[in-house]
Amino acid sequence: xxxxxxxxxxxxxxxxFDDWTQKxxxxxxxxxxxxxxxxxxxxxxxxxxxxxxxVWLHAEMINGKINFLADSEAIITKGIISILLNVFNNRKPxxxxxxxxxxxxxxxxxxxxxxxxxNGLSSMYKQIKFYALAFSKS
Amino acid sequence: xNLSFNVEKIxxxxxxxxxxxxxxxxxxxxxxxxSQTPICVIDCIKDYYEKYNSNIHRxxxxxxxxxxxxxxxxxxxxxxxxNIKYSEEVIFTSGTTHSINIVSNGxxxxxxxxxxxxxxxxxxxxxxxxxxMMIESSGAKLKVIxxxxxxxxxMDEFANIxxxxxxxxxxxxxxxxxxxxxxxxxxxxxxxxxxxxxxIDGAQSAAHFKIDLQKLNVDFFTASAHKLCGPTGVGFLxxxxxxxxxxxxxxxxxxxxxxxxxxxxxYADLPHKFEAGTPxxxxxxxxxxxxxxxxEIGLEKIENYENDLLDYANSKLKQIEGLKxxxxxxNKTSVISFNIEGIHSYDIGALLDKFGxxxxxxxxxAQPIMDHFGVDGTVxxxxxxxxxxxxxxxxxxxxxxxxxxxx
Numbered sequence: 001x002x003x004x005x006x007x008x009x010x011x012x013x014x015x016x017f018d019d020w021t022q023k024x025x026x027x028x029x030x031x032x033x034x035x036x037x038x039x040x041x042x043x044x045x046x047x048x049x050x051x052x053x054x055v056w057l058h059a060e061m062i063n064g065k066i067n068f069l070a071d072s073e074a075i076i077t078k079g080i081i082s083i084l085l086n087v088f089n090n091r092k093p094x095x096x097x098x099x100x101x102x103x104x105x106x107x108x109x110x111x112x113x114x115x116x117x118x119n120g121l122s123s124m125y126k127q128i129k130f131y132a133l134a135f136s137k138s
Numbered sequence: 139x140n141l142s143f144n145v146e147k148i149x150x151x152x153x154x155x156x157x158x159x160x161x162x163x164x165x166x167x168x169x170x171x172x173s174q175t176p177i178c179v180i181d182c183i184k185d186y187y188e189k190y191n192s193n194i195h196r197x198x199x200x201x202x203x204x205x206x207x208x209x210x211x212x213x214x215x216x217x218x219x220x221n222i223k224y225s226e227e228v229i230f231t232s233g234t235t236h237s238i239n240i241v242s243n244g245x246x247x248x249x250x251x252x253x254x255x256x257x258x259x260x261x262x263x264x265x266x267x268x269x270x271m272m273i274e275s276s277g278a279k280l281k282v283i284x285x286x287x288x289x290x291x292x293m294d295e296f297a298n299i300x301x302x303x304x305x306x307x308x309x310x311x312x313x314x315x316x317x318x319x320x321x322x323x324x325x326x327x328x329x330x331x332x333x334x335x336x337x338i339d340g341a342q343s344a345a346h347f348k349i350d351l352q353k354l355n356v357d358f359f360t361a362s363a364h365k366l367c368g369p370t371g372v373g374f375l376x377x378x379x380x381x382x383x384x385x386x387x388x389x390x391x392x393x394x395x396x397x398x399x400x401x402x403x404x405y406a407d408l409p410h411k412f413e414a415g416t417p418x419x420x421x422x423x424x425x426x427x428x429x430x431x432x433x434e435i436g437l438e439k440i441e442n443y444e445n446d447l448l449d450y451a452n453s454k455l456k457q458i459e460g461l462k463x464x465x466x467x468x469n470k471t472s473v474i475s476f477n478i479e480g481i482h483s484y485d486i487g488a489l490l491d492k493f494g495x496x497x498x499x500x501x502x503x504a505q506p507i508m509d510h511f512g513v514d515g516t517v518x519x520x521x522x523x524x525x526x527x528x529x530x531x532x533x534x535x536x537x538x539x540x541x542x543x544x545x
Contacts, residue, residue: 020160020492025543052500052515053484073514074482075544076489 003095006087007103014107023108027079034082037071048123053077055124059131065090066135068128080109080121088128096132101125143443145526148435151176152524162494165529170314170473170520171498172364173345175428179367182427186420193416209419212426213409216374219429220359221350226408227382229375230422234341235264236388237360237375238308240412241337242268244385249305251277256299256334258283258291258309258320259510263503265308265339278305285510289316289465297328304334311343315502315518316465317473319343326356335381341365345432345522346471347441351376363421368428372421375412382408389414440523444472447521447530454534458541464511472521475502478537481544483515489543490517493536 001009017023037056046056053074060067068089072078087103088096104110104121149155152174157164166174186208192201194209210225217225231237249255249272257269259282273280281299284292291309300307307329312319326336337358340349344361351359358381362373377385387394387405391414397404405411432440451474455461460479477483487499500515501508508515519533 021543024489024492028543053482054514074484074488076485 003087003091003099010083010086011103011106020108024076027083028075029079030082031075031078034071034078034085035069037069041069042071048127055081057081057124057127057131059128059135061135061138065092066096066131068131070124081124083107084121084124084128091132093132093136096128097136143439143523145443145523149524149526151178151431153177153180155524159494159496160492165493165495165525165532167519167521167525167529167533168496168498169345169522169525170317170342170365170518172370173367173522174524175369176367176431178431179369179424179428182424183369183420186423191420194419195410205419208423208426209417212422215426215429219433220344220376221352222376223352224379227376227379229377229382229409229412230417231360231373231375231412232371232418233362233364233373234339234360235268237358237373238265238337238339239268240375240388241308241358241377241385242272243388244381245306246272246275247386248384249276249278251279252303253278253305254281254301254303255279256281256283256296256304256307256329259285259506260289260291260313260316260318260320261310261504261506262314262339262341263505265310266506269308283309285507288467289313289318289507289510290467290469291320293321293324296325300328300332300334302332304329304332306335306337308337308339310339310341311349312340312346312471313465313504313507314342315504315507315516316475317342317470317520318465318467319469319471321469322356323354326354330355342471342473345440346437346444348437357381363425363428366425366428367431368425369418369421372418372425374425379408382412387411387414391415435523443523444521447525447527448472448474450527451519451521451530451533454530455537458534458537460541461537464513464516473518474520475516475518477513477516478541481541483517485544486517486537486540489540490533490536493532493539495533495536 014023041058042056046058048055048057053072055072055077056070058069068085070081070085072081154174155164190201190204192205194202194206213225213228216228222228255269255278257266257280269280283296286292307325309320311322322338329336335357338356340359340361345366357378359376360373364370394406394411394414395403396406455474455476462477464475478486483499487497490497498518502518
């Protein structure tokens with residue numbers, strides 16, 4: 001599945017919700033899907049700056065694709081990471097570099113992109129792209 | 139409960155309160171970060187630009203005279219409101235942070251490496267960083283008044299660290315993160331006995347009760363307009379005349395000089411020495427209007443009403459299982475800093491926003507306090523006289539729902 005299709009799937013899933021409660025309950029559910037990240041990976045190096053709750057992101061290149069592991073102390077942030085990783089995990093660097101974040105607005109989570117939120121959705125995406133850029137050159 | 143306080147009538151003065159957030163009426167519990175603005179203050183800013191926008195203290199024309207009078211009138215309003223002796227002891231600044239920087243910069247030229255300064259452990263970063271910068275240039279030593287378990291200052295320890303070497307003591311009147319009111323009268327007297335000067339940061343106190351600076355006999359005091367129903371980007375520094383004369387200005391520029399040649403500049407008299415450049419004229423004038431507004435309601439009435447709100451909120455929130463309040467004390471303003479066991483403060487704040495409720499979450503620019511309690515951050519609900527008991531009920535119901543969603 002392409003990044004674009006993965007984003008479309010997420011948009012379709014979010015269309016089911018009538019109100020914000022259902023949407024956030026779903027995000028909270030998604031937080032539980034996140035793959036386990038061991039404490040030794042929750043290092044200062046992997047900490048994303050600019051997040052009100054601590055967010056760690058670790059990346060490794062496996063068979064030409066980037067494998068991400070991430071975690072946060074806040075559940076909503078974790079749920080949002082889970083959405084991001086659904087889209088960007090196990091992708092070739094170039095695929096990530098060619099992507100955008102338009103789908104976040106379409107699923108009504110635009111407020112999480114606001115620089116004021118400091119929940120790091122923008123910082124997370126930026127970091128994902130940094131990794132992609134770094135791996136594309138290695 | 140205070141029945142004489144007509145909160146519904148007061149709320150009509152605040153246009154923002156008719157706003158909907160996520161299709162729900164705005165419930166604004168972030169008053170400690172910034173207060174909302176009554177229509178008379180908004181009109182005052184509009185009036186300035188529509189009727190007498192002009193630079194002050196320099197024109198010979200009527201508009202400039204009008205703007206200068208209004209600006210100086212605001213200075214007198216600050217003087218009267220805080221019972222300051224001389225109007226030239228009121229320096230308009232961009233806010234509390236700017237004021238603190240003026241004082242710390244002034245002292246950096248006066249202190250030496252043998253001197254000590256004392257800060258409280260309850261400070262906002264704005265009252266820590268300027269002094270750390272000052273220490274680097276003067277070599278003076280910094281000592282900290284530690285906190286007791288509930289977050290109040292350890293006054294025994296203060297007595298221990300205070301000495302003849304202490305030259306400046308600086309602390310907030312009310313802690314922004316917890317709302318605790320510090321025993322500043324005692325601190326000022328004890329400091330003066332050792333010959334130390336005291337700077338009080340009144341950012342979190344001035345909106346909640348009347349402050350008499352002559353009676354306090356404090357050396358420096360500062361507050362920001364935007365926490366007093368005024369506009370952002372304006373505040374004032376009060377300093378005793380003889381100290382302001384001794385201090386060098388933080389900024390050079392127009393308005394603050396009396397004589398300039400390329401070899402030497404003579405500074406203007408107080409207060410202009412510290413007011414370089416064109417100030418926020420409309421903001422200062424509107425600040426004066428905001429003080430009038432608060433006085434029209436009466437700070438004593440505001441204080442009583444806010445105390446009732448705080449008591450009510452305390453009794454409601456404590457009914458929520460697992461909710462822990464930080465900084466409990468009889469001496470506090472209408473602020474509740476809390477966490478719910480097992481839930482991150484960010485999650486609570488983000489979901490409360492969905493209910494239209496604005497709170498602050500995180501460290502509140504006071505990392506040392508968070509470290510004291512061993513937490514990463516808290517949720518801070520700060521109430522003011524524009525809030526209602528019904529809104530506190532709504533917060534209580536919303537918190538119960540948020541808790542069930544997140545547990």
